[in-house]
Each structure stands twice: as C-alpha cells, then as structure tokens.
Amino acid sequence: KTTEVSESETLKSHPNLILTQESVAEIKAHLGSIPVFDATLAKVQEEVDLAIAEGIDVPIPKDMAGGYTHTQHKANYDHMQKAGVLFQLLGDEKYAIYIRDMLLEYAALFPTLGRHPQERSYSRGKFFWQCLNDSNWLVYTSQAYDCIYDWLPKEQSDHLNRTLFKPYADFLSVETPKFFNRVHNHSTWGNVAVGMIALVMDDDELLDRALYGLEDDNIDPNELDDDGGVIKDKDGKAGFFANLDSPFSPDGFYTEGPYYQRYAMYPFMIFAEALHNKKPELKIFEYKDGVLLKAVDALLNLTDADGEFFPLNDGQKGMSYYTASLVSAVDIAYYYGSQRPELLSVAKAQNKVQLDATGLAVAIGLKEGKEQPFIKKSMELTDGRNGDEGAVGILRHQDDNAAMTLVMKYTGQGLSHGHYDKLSFSLYEDGEEVLQDYGLSRFVNVEQKNGGGYLKENKTFAKHTIAHNTVIQDETSHFDYDFVTGSRHHSDRYVFDASNPQIQIMGAKEHNAYPNTSFHRTMVMVKDSTLAKPYIIDVFKVLSNTAHQYDLPYYYFGQIVATSFKTEAPKALEPLGTKNGYQHLWKEAESTANADHIQFTWLNNQIFYSITSATHAKDKVLLARTGANDPEFNLRRDPAMILRKENTASAVFASVIEPHGVYNAVSETADNAYSQFESVTVVLDEEAYTAIVLKMTSGASKLLILSNLDPNNETEHNLKIGANNYQWTGAYYFQ
Amino acid sequence: KTTEVSESETLKSHPNLILTQESVAEIKAHLGSIPVFDATLAKVQEEVDLAIAEGIDVPIPKDMAGGYTHTQHKANYDHMQKAGVLFQLLGDEKYAIYIRDMLLEYAALFPTLGRHPQERSYSRGKFFWQCLNDSNWLVYTSQAYDCIYDWLPKEQSDHLNRTLFKPYADFLSVETPKFFNRVHNHSTWGNVAVGMIALVMDDDELLDRALYGLEDDNIDPNELDDDGGVIKDKDGKAGFFANLDSPFSPDGFYTEGPYYQRYAMYPFMIFAEALHNKKPELKIFEYKDGVLLKAVDALLNLTDADGEFFPLNDGQKGMSYYTASLVSAVDIAYYYGSQRPELLSVAKAQNKVQLDATGLAVAIGLKEGKEQPFIKKSMELTDGRNGDEGAVGILRHQDDNAAMTLVMKYTGQGLSHGHYDKLSFSLYEDGEEVLQDYGLSRFVNVEQKNGGGYLKENKTFAKHTIAHNTVIQDETSHFDYDFVTGSRHHSDRYVFDASNPQIQIMGAKEHNAYPNTSFHRTMVMVKDSTLAKPYIIDVFKVLSNTAHQYDLPYYYFGQIVATSFKTEAPKALEPLGTKNGYQHLWKEAESTANADHIQFTWLNNQIFYSITSATHAKDKVLLARTGANDPEFNLRRDPAMILRKENTASAVFASVIEPHGVYNAVSETADNAYSQFESVTVVLDEEAYTAIVLKMTSGASKLLILSNLDPNNETEHNLKIGANNYQWTGAYYFQ
Ligand SMILES: [Ca+2]
Ligand SMILES: [Ca+2]
C-alpha cells in the first residue's frame, strides 16, 4: 500500500517543470478575464489545431537548415510544447494524444538513426544537422512531455524514457562532448536540454551532468569549432553553471553580444524557472547576485528606440525584444524578480505572454494598468565573469527634439562570434542608425544565401576592424585578426560618467590590438543649451613607438551634402586595399585635407549631420563603399568616410559629430543645413593631457581637456595651455 | 451725394478676392466650433504674432534662393497673406498695421531697384533672382492687400497702386514678356500674380492681360529658357486661359507631371476662386468641362499609398498631397465641386484647411463626420490639351495582403521638365518603390547643392532614358535627347482595361523615339487566386529595320538574394558607357544569360521580389549602380538590373515581376523566398500576335496572347500556336 501511495503521488506530481499543478489551477481560474493571456492562448490554440488537422509528420532527417525535414522537425517540437500547454489549460485530451503519438513516432525513429547525413557541423545531430537544433528540440519537447507525463500509462513513459529521452540526453552529452562541454551559447542549449529532460524524468545523474558538465571530455584544448572558436573553456569548466558564470558579467552582459544573448536567454530563463520549481534549494534566480534577472535588464537596455538590439559582434539587424525568447525572458524576470512595472510596458508592446504563471502575472499586471515606461538610461555594462574585462558604454539623451544613443564597445573578444572592433562605436537617432556597425554578413534562414548560414564575407569583411568605426593600423585588423590572441585580451574602461546630463563622458583604452601601440578613445555627449540636439566629441588618441598608417572610418548612411575637401571622380573604382576587409571596399574618392580641419555633411532620413575633424594638411580623407570583390552581392553597398593619417607614430583623431538640421520634402525647407561648428583643433597633446578647442559658427568656443592618465574624479589638475591656466577636478575639463 | 454713396460702396467692397464680406461673417459665426479650422487659425496666429514681434525687415535684394534676402522676402509675403486673414477674422488692427507698414517699405524700395543682381535667370526679378518668385510674392501679397484695402485711407491705397502694384504688374508682364507670355508653370504664376492684383485694384486692362497674355511679345520662336524649354507656345497663345487650355488634358493631367502640377495648382485654384468671387460670369470652375476640379482629382490619384506624387519627369521624391498647395486645392475643389466626401478624408489627413469659405466648409464637413475613404482606382489619365497625346496609365490592386500600384508613362514630352522616358514604368508596394523612376537630380532649397537648383546630373543622367525602366537603343536616349524633336511627338495609348480586377492590362506604342523603330509595351497586373499578391507581366516588343543593341533596365532597391546567371566580381569598376547617362552607371557585373530565361531575386523592405525574363542564351544581364563620374556625390547610389540584347533588329523583352515572400527579422523566417515562376517563354512573336507562356513552380502554366494590331475589345481572334488553336475576343487572351 505504501508503494501504491507513493506511486500515485508520483502520478500526480506532473506537470512540475514550467507549468505546475498550482499554476494550472490558478490560470484556469483567470481564463477569460486576462486579455493578453487569453489572446495569446487563442492564437496558440488556432495554430496547434491547424497542425493537428494536418496530421503528424516525422520525416527521416535529411536536409540542412531551411530545408523540408529541418523545418518539419522544428515545427514538431514547437507544436508539441504548445499542445502540452493547451492540454493542461484547456483539458482537451486531443492535445495529449497528439503529443503521445508524435513521441511514439520519434521513439521509433531515434534508434534507427546515426548522425545526421549533412556533414557541415563539428557536432552533427540526429533530427537536425547540428546538435544545437536537437537541443532546441529537447528543451521544447521536455515541456510537452512533462504536461502529459501523468496522463501517459507508466509503460509508455518508461518506453519513451528508455528508447528516446535517456539515449537522446546521452547522445547530446557523453556522445558529443565537444558540443556539450563548452562555454558557448550552443552548449547552454545542450546543457539545458539534458537538464530539462532530467527534471521531467527525475534523473539526478543526468541533472548533475547538465549543471556541471562531463567530468572527462578528452577535448584537445586547441580544437576549434566551425566558427573558429576554441572548444575548451580556458578554466576547464563546463555545464549550465559554467555557462552562467563565464559569459555573463555581474551586470548581466553576455560576452557574445546581445544578438546571441537574446538567443541564449530562452534556455537560461526557462531552465531557471524549471529549477526554481523543482530544485528551489538552488535559489537559481539569486545565483551570482541575481545575474539572470540582471541579464534581462541588460538586454532590454542594449536596444535602440525601436527595441532592436545593437548589432555588436555577430548580430543580425532587426532582431528586437519582440522576439519570442524575450517575451519569455521578460515574463520570467517580472515574476521571479520584483514585479517591476517597467517590464510590463515592454510586455505590453510585445503584446503576448508566456503561457504559465509568469505570463499570468504579467497579464494581470497589464489588466490592472500597472505598467510604467521602460526608460533606457545611460549606463555601462561590464564584460567578463568578474566585470573587469572592459565594458559596453551607452550614453543616451532624450527630449522632445531628439533621442540620441551612443554605444561604445570596449569589451573582451566575445567568444567565436566576436568582432575585431576594439573601441568602436555606433550612433543612433530615434531608433535609426546614424553611424553604423555593419553587423554580421548573413541572411539567417534565407536558403539561397548559403543555406541561411554565415556568408564568407562575414569572415572576410564584417568581423574585420575596417568594418567598424575604430582605428586600423597599417590596414591590419586588431590582434592581426587572430582569435586566440584577441581572446587573451580585453580593452580597459577608463572613465564613465553620465551623472551630468549636459556632459556625459565615456572612455577606454586598448593596449593589445597592435604591438607597441596603445589606443585611448574618449566620447562625450554634450547637450548645449543653445543647440536643439546633443553633439558628440570623439577623441581617439593613438600612440606607437614607430611610424604607421592609421585609418578611422565613419560608416554613415544617405547622401553627401557638402565636403570641405575637394572630391574627384575616379575614372574607375579600385578596391581600397587587398586584405583584412579592405578588399571589399571601393574607393570612391581620395582627397587631401589641405587644411587644419575637415568638414563632412550628409543627409539621411531627412536629417542633416556633420563630422568636423581636426587634421594635418596632409591627412587624407577617403570616401569608400562596401561591395568590392563580392561576386554574389552578399554585402550591402554602404558608404564610409575614412580619415587617414600616414607615416606617424602618434596621432589624435579629434572630431565633433552632430545632427544639426532637418529637410522637409513636403515644404521643401532645409532648416539648419549647415554644421554648427566652424572647426575642431587639437591645441595640446601630451602624455598626461589632450586638449581640444571647438569653434562654433555662433562665435562661441569650447575647450575640452582630457586627463589621459588619471580618471579619478577627485584628482585636482592644473594645466597651462598657451598663456592660460586651467584648474579643475576630475577626468576632464569642459567649458 | 451720388458720388459719395458710390465711394462708400467702393470702400465696403473689400475683401472680395478670396475672403469676402459674406464669408468673413460666416466664418466668424463658426469660430470656436470648427476644430480643424480653429487649430489652423491658432497656428497661423502664433506664427504671425512671432513675425510681428520680430519686426519688419525688407532687405535690399541680393541673394540666390536659400540666401538671406531671398528667404526674408519669401517670409514677408507669407506673413502678410496670413496677417490679412487674421485681420479679417479676428479684427485686430495690429495685423492691418503690419501689412500696411511693410507694403509702404516695399513701395519705397521698389522704384529704386533694377533687375536683381544675380544673373542666373532668363527672367530676373526684382525682390528675387527670378520673376517666378516675384510672382509668388504678388499672388500672396494681393490677398493681404485685399484684406486691408478698405481699411487703408484712399491716399495710401492710391499710393501703393501707383508706386508698387501697377508698376510691379507691368514689370512682370510687359517688361518681361518671355516670362509672362509662355505656356509654363512659371508663367501661370506670372499671369495669376497680375490677375490677382488686377482684381484687387479693379483694373480690367490688367485683368485682360492676365487672362489672355500680351498681344505683342516679340519672342523669337526658337528661344529657350534656363531648362532648355522653348519659350514660345506652338499655337502662339498666352495668358491664364492658355495655361489652362494647353498643359491640362481633359482628364486634368498636367503635362509637366504631378510635381509641377502640384506647384501650379495653387495659382490655378486660388485665382479661380478669386475669379469666381469677382467675375462669376466667367464660370471658371466649369471651364473646359470642369478641368480644374478634375485636375485636383487627377493629382490625388497620381500618388502612392502615402500620398506621395509619382516622380514623373522632374519630380522631387517625398512631395505629397500634404503640401500647402494641395490643402488649398482640396478645399477649393470640395467647396466649388460637389462636396465629395472622399475629399474630406484627404483634408482630414492633411489636418489643416485654407482659412476661407472653402476651408470652413471642409471643417464643418469633418466636424459632422462626413468623410469617406479616398480609394484610388486603376485609371488612365490622358495627356494633351485634347486628350489625344498619350496618357499615364495606373493599375492598382489592394487587398489585405498587398497594395500594388503600377504606373506607366506614355505621354507627350511634358515641356521643359520632361524626361526621355517613353513607355517607362514604376512599381509600388504599400507606398514604397519596388522599381523606381529616379526622379530629378536636385535638392530643392539645399543651398550647398548648387544653391538648391537643378544639379548638372539632372541633365546628364536623370532626364536620360537609361535612368528609366524602358528600352534604350544603342546607348542613345529617346529622340536623341533632343527637346524639340521630343516635343513634336507623343506615345500612343493602345489598350487600357481595368474592368477585370483579376487581369488588368495597359499598353502603348511609341514610333518616334528612334528612327525606323517602333516600341510596343504591354503591362498586365494579374491577381491569381492561388497567389497572395498580384504579379506583373511586362512585354516590350521592339521592331526596327536594322540591327541594334537594346537595353531594358529595372531599377530595383535592396539586396540581391539570387540570380540564375553567374555573376563575377570585377577587379575594378568601370562606367557602363560614355554618354547619355551611361557614364553615370558603374558596371558591377556583366553576365550572359546562358539559358532561355533568367531569374533575379532580391529583398527590399523585408519583401522578396523576383523578375523572371525570357532570354536568348547570348543575351546579357548587367548589374549596375548609379554614381560614376559624380565628383560631388550628387547622385544616389541606386542599383539596376539591365537586360541587354545585342545585334538584333527586333526583340521581345517578356518578363514577370512579382513580390512573393516576406522576411521577418524578429522570427528570422523567410516565407516564400523563392519565385513562384519557373520560366517565361516567348512562344510566338509575329506582327499581329505575341504569345508568352509563364510556367509556375506549382506546375500550373499560363498563356498570354497579345493582339498587336487591333486592341478592339469586340474583335474576334483565331490563332494557331503549335498544335493548338486559340479563339478569343478582344485585345488579349490569358488562360
Ligand atoms: Ca531601429
Ligand atoms: Ca512613399
């Protein structure tokens, strides 16, 4: 009898992974009175009913991403996960039957399969060409399985555990250690897949493997993956906790960048929810000072005004917090965090919720009108597991005239998806790119473009330094484009101070991008009360022990309105160089500054912008455009203005970047089409200080002095420039 | 005593031009209860109060467009016109005083002036560099003057008439006959300027001059203006009625194109309103079967889904029916037409009204919620004063999946702003250009770009045939780019039938673009019930008596996804040619079709499009981009796919153009990324018939047979193709 009781307790224990018996009861009590939840549920039901009507299709694996069998297996796990929710919330057995029948087909298929016939991955899967997708399958399917576990006769669940799920978990882990035992977003999926099914099957050995990795993996520490990343973590750790420890900084920044963070957030958050439900003793949401909740906040802040992620490292433009994994992440962060009303406004924009207790809480919050605007503020998000491997700095200004966002990257390499872009930046106005980071070169899931995979131009251009708004020495990328070297180093934050909304400053140094060469870039966002919009001061100080060529590109958009330098039309367009991405740029013009400053004005999105830059008379200005040596037209044809200083050991690139006017095509008026700056001059450049004078067309003039060696905001400085003495406290003087 | 009564009657007669004593009383009775009117008035008051606070400034004329004196004189007439309205509607004398004081300054300045010091115009003005702007001044200022005429002591109005207005009217007409006695939008402004002030001063001789032109102008019939247009009308007519007769077709299409029609609508409509008020016996709104009211309707139909005008001929993109002249035109058309509720919905979008009886009527209509959607339908708008000089054809399809608009131009030359673009077309989806007409090369009022005037690239590229989606023979533009030749001819409509929403067809012929060569283009918009969006069949038949090279460009936007032909990356980019606009195109790739059809797929605005085209194996496909030989970066960098047939007397370009899929960057899904067409084949091409087979990927196949010589929709045809016999009635067979 004791046995029977315990058996019946076991029978009643599911669902207990994401949905629980308590949350199901609570949701059922609210159904019909929680608009966002009800609407999401109705859509899901419609979708699954359609899938059920079309019938079960579990094809023999054959195709690459985008192909038929790939797409079908993807649809299957998605439909099963949703059917599980519907079965629990609506109680209609047809959903359970659908899952059961499909799982039985998978259980019949699985033992017949070797590795997937497509051979492009270093970790080929079963149902898919790579284990990553198989892990996706298991993360979703585990949830469906949990929802019908108690409903299934025990012999069927035993059969599935034995024939499908346990072997599948072993396949993804012990049989594919290079995939499983890494610190990488793919491995996170692998760990979570094994962990989720472990929780469903109550298999503690499997759970241990998921949390802490395989003890012995026999991985060669120099082995690389398809993307050129090293397999083996430098600390030798693996498993879910290692993937939580290492790529996340204490601020919740994920070193691969927001695009991959977005992708990884789903397994991180959904497994955390499952662990919270089944292993509350792990206090997973408090782990590393609540890093998972901070990660959601970090990710929401790494977006432009449209909610689109900054395309740092490999990131496809257009991906935004409207994506499904962020719906899940926001709901989970709201529920397991402190129910911050700012998150509700994001959820409101998303207009759907996760169909569990977290989504219920969000839907109730929204129904009660509790949302508050999510206001993105200036902030620095440190990189590195201890937060001491550089950072991403974000300066923002928002008022009725403009929303400007300046993003500067002074992080570590960012694992295999990292770009060679030390101290690069991008600038946004109102959700539009003003000065861009190219992003990745890939059309995800567009089959005609290399099966939707990375294009070769990602490696030959997009990752290279010249694809970024930062300094390139001698037409060679940072770290000589060597991943191992790049991974050994990180930039160092120098100053970040957004406390004065009129003068926000950030700066960083990089000592390892080139041998015997150091970089120090400072970016200041100034909101002058006499000007409608903020302007940016960009001071890039380079110091080397030998003479070099230095290029600093600005990737603008739109049409050139005026240049202070004379441009000539070449008879034929030649590539700008032969390697390191230069071979992909056409040289549209090559000019000499011929003056102590240059000015460059362009028009984009009906807004006039200018860059005014201090120069030596012999400095060059190159106008370039991507697209050379691109037979398949994989690259966009985007323009850049490149400042070039030749044959010099040290250099200061000092510029002002400003939006200054508006064109109206309907009234045909050009308001403030001219730059508000007359000139930018470097009046002093020493080891300890660099001083810049900005002359404005109004006649006003500004002096910026940067302390190059001591950013402490309590240090007192005293500096003589010409006849004048300047005294101030802190990292900079600006008047 | 009789004299006194008549004097007092005279005193009470103003305003009687645009505002009348009756309309002023009626408006005053409604103020505060007509939201759009009240809001417009409040904004105008705010603007004028600010101008009054800044004080009167009537500088000595000196600058070009965009410069200080130009801008100030423009602001002056604008503020005076508005102040006149405010004086009448609000009764505050400060507005009358402002106008009076400013007019007295102008009256003091005028006699001291010779022609404007800037020498760029063939018709230099007084306050402005060209008489056009002086005419603008007088059209607006006449309205202000009318509003204070009765308020002014008679000696002041006599003084202004004698010192300023009468001499100014003479200056614009008898002293500048080349400007005044033309058929051209500039002259319309001149005629209306003289006519408006004539009506205010009750000067019938002046009015006659305005309406019918100068009797003797001594203009050399071969003389050209700044734009290369002939001055003298071919029929020798001049004046307002000539400008109404000749450029407008009976459908209300204005031969210069919608951009200039928009500009001319203000003087046409405002003068018509004035004539209606003061010379109702002219029945101006009934003139030429109500052509002015039809013109407003034509113009509203010559827009994309955003209300932006098709950039036919010289037209700046972005100009739309939100412009002030269209606010005026829509209100006037509503009031003097049949109060069509469709016009109210346009006025509602414009969200402002003209501050007179017409705007009052619109505001009341809107307040009463009478508006109905303005649904743009497929239509043909004839060109030529008698409607027999070709036409613009517009095919539209709109449903929940897509709004597609196809615009084909088979008009006359379009006066001096005409482009050499016979049988060209452009395609829109949802207000975005899919296949573009380049438009003009100019940044209106952007001073850095040639003072805001036309750029040289307008003549060297934008007007040339290669800038358009039509056939070019031997790299030479239509009519050998000769304006006089082009003006002697027009294309001929052949068929236009939009009666079947599933199969809409238009076609035209052109016999004069090249010697001994004829063009026949047919465009069909097909809505297949099995496809989500309509597709376009484009059949361009060329016939010559000798062998030539034929190019047909398609100016797409965005990024190439796939090409059936092999593309190679050139080592250096060379211009596509040396003249006729070809020198401005970079040749990015040159391929050989190597097959009996080519396919070209691209992605723009997250939509997949394809062109599938029948080819001979030796046909070439060129990928090109504007921007060569453009030292000042005046041209946009826009791409084109060019089909080239070499060394052939006759040719048929037969293509299908289709939107077929959607990319979603958030879900990263590519739905229907592949063309729905397998191939396009010309199965028969004879003098009388051309037959095209479209094979779809679904396996379905369509046959289009065009009757090339007889478009009559009652003619019975009988044709054998291969083994099959086809019988049908009308211009085409499609099955
Ligand atoms: Ca954006
Ligand atoms: Ca548009």
Ligand SMILES: [Ca+2]
């Ligand atoms: Ca847009």
Ligand SMILES: [Mg+2]
């Ligand atoms: Mg990058």
Ligand SMILES: [Mg+2]
């Ligand atoms: Mg460190």
Ligand SMILES: [Mg+2]
């Ligand atoms: Mg054109």
Ligand SMILES: [Mg+2]
């Ligand atoms: Mg004719």
